[in-house]
Amino acid sequence: MEEVLEALARTDPEAARIVEFYRGSDTSTLVREADRVCRGVHGDGVWIRGLVEFDNHCQRSCSYCGIRKDNANVRRFRLEPAQVVETVREGWNAGLKSFVLQGGEDPAYSVAMFREILDGIFSFAPAAAVVLSVGIRSKRDYKALREAGASRYLLRFETSDPVLHRLLRGGIPLSRRLRALADLREAGFEVGSGYMVGLPGETEQIRIANALLCRSLGLDMVGIGPFIPHPDTPLGNSFQEPIELAVRATALVRLLLPQANIPATTAAGSLHKAGREKLMAAGANVLMPNLTPGSVRKDYLLYPGKICLDESGLDCLRCLDVRTGLVNKVVRTGRGDSPSWTARQEGAKTSKSPLENPS
Ligand code: SF4
Numbered sequence: 001m002e003e004v005l006e007a008l009a010r011t012d013p014e015a016a017r018i019v020e021f022y023r024g025s026d027t028s029t030l031v032r033e034a035d036r037v038c039r040g041v042h043g044d045g046v047w048i049r050g051l052v053e054f055d056n057h058c059q060r061s062c063s064y065c066g067i068r069k070d071n072a073n074v075r076r077f078r079l080e081p082a083q084v085v086e087t088v089r090e091g092w093n094a095g096l097k098s099f100v101l102q103g104g105e106d107p108a109y110s111v112a113m114f115r116e117i118l119d120g121i122f123s124f125a126p127a128a129a130v131v132l133s134v135g136i137r138s139k140r141d142y143k144a145l146r147e148a149g150a151s152r153y154l155l156r157f158e159t160s161d162p163v164l165h166r167l168l169r170g171g172i173p174l175s176r177r178l179r180a181l182a183d184l185r186e187a188g189f190e191v192g193s194g195y196m197v198g199l200p201g202e203t204e205q206i207r208i209a210n211a212l213l214c215r216s217l218g219l220d221m222v223g224i225g226p227f228i229p230h231p232d233t234p235l236g237n238s239f240q241e242p243i244e245l246a247v248r249a250t251a252l253v254r255l256l257l258p259q260a261n262i263p264a265t266t267a268a269g270s271l272h273k274a275g276r277e278k279l280m281a282a283g284a285n286v287l288m289p290n291l292t293p294g295s296v297r298k299d300y301l302l303y304p305g306k307i308c309l310d311e312s313g314l315d316c317l318r319c320l321d322v323r324t325g326l327v328n329k330v331v332r333t334g335r336g337d338s339p340s341w342t343a344r345q346e347g348a349k350t351s352k353s354p355l356e357n358p359s
Pocket residue numbers: 058059060061062065066067068069103104105135
């Protein structure tokens with residue numbers, strides 16, 4: 001690790017200082033600093049994105065994932081474009097302006113179907129921000145989806161360690177994931193990625209490398225979720241790490257990427273009853289209430305013990321209002337473009353150090 005940090009100090013001295021601060025700080029000190037940096041850039045607002053899990057078919061069999069192709073216990077569903085549009089309409093009518101459409105890597109869901117969804121949404125919500133999270137696709141698909149009006153794309157790399165990545169993803173190399181992220185940037189998307197913490201075989205060095213990879217990719221959005229072993233997967237008997245790993249990871253990413261939008265993930269709330277509040281206190285500034293129709297919601301289980309399966313999307317909104325209040329923040333329902341994205345659009349640049357007293 002020391003050699004890695006020495007090399008980092010030569011190429012990105014600010015990142016090296018932040019990592020030193022992270023390694024030398026207890027969690028409450030780290031969280032306090034991350035919260036200060038978060039409030040300095042994002043104020044006390046927490047953006048609300050309506051999440052629609054529309055398709056649990058997937059051609060991959062990642063070894064941690066509950067909807068992996070080889071899990072025969074999953075009841076598969078694929079919502080029609082019109083159903084997705086109606087689900088988004090309910091969220092729009094409730095005041096939401098930003099929506100995440102998430103599904104497995106499913107070639108059967110064609111670009112034409114996404115066009116139908118996007119046209120439908122923009123017919124009543126021209127100012128909505130639509131985020132896609134549908135896995136690796138061709139460059140041509142990315143370009144077509146961007147032209148159809150999707151403005152953001154999420155594609156988590158899950159681990160920056162090439163060996164672990166290959167093991168987790170059935171032989172697919174990390175480089176393929178990174179190429180897709182570059183393709184997304186080239187297509188003009190606001191780009192998000194991220195990772196799990198607490199995977200079997202993961203070390204503290206890998207966790208730090210994960211956060212540094214997010215910085216070197218210049219991500220606009222970073223999702224960090226605790227690994228929760230799913231019993232119907234090859235990793236079902238793995239050890240469950242405590243929520244603190246995800247809290248520290250969130251704080252580190254907030255310090256390394258002050259302008260990124262960072263969700264307090266549902267996985268964190270599923271692992272610990274105050275998990276989302278802990279991540280918001282550590283610099284997360286996005287929450288994603290689940291708008292997925294109740295008839296299929298229980299069939300989209302990436303991990304067990306997922307919360308908010310029985311509540312309606314509107315119940316979730318009320319609940320999240322209370323939760324943000326617990327950490328002295330307030331919900332906001334605008335588009336919530338990331339400042340890094342907005343700055344890039346305007347050609348602006350910032351080089352200010354996020355740390356008040358970097359050690
Ligand atoms: S992580 Fe994504 S690509 Fe991998 S099996 Fe699950 S849904 Fe499919």
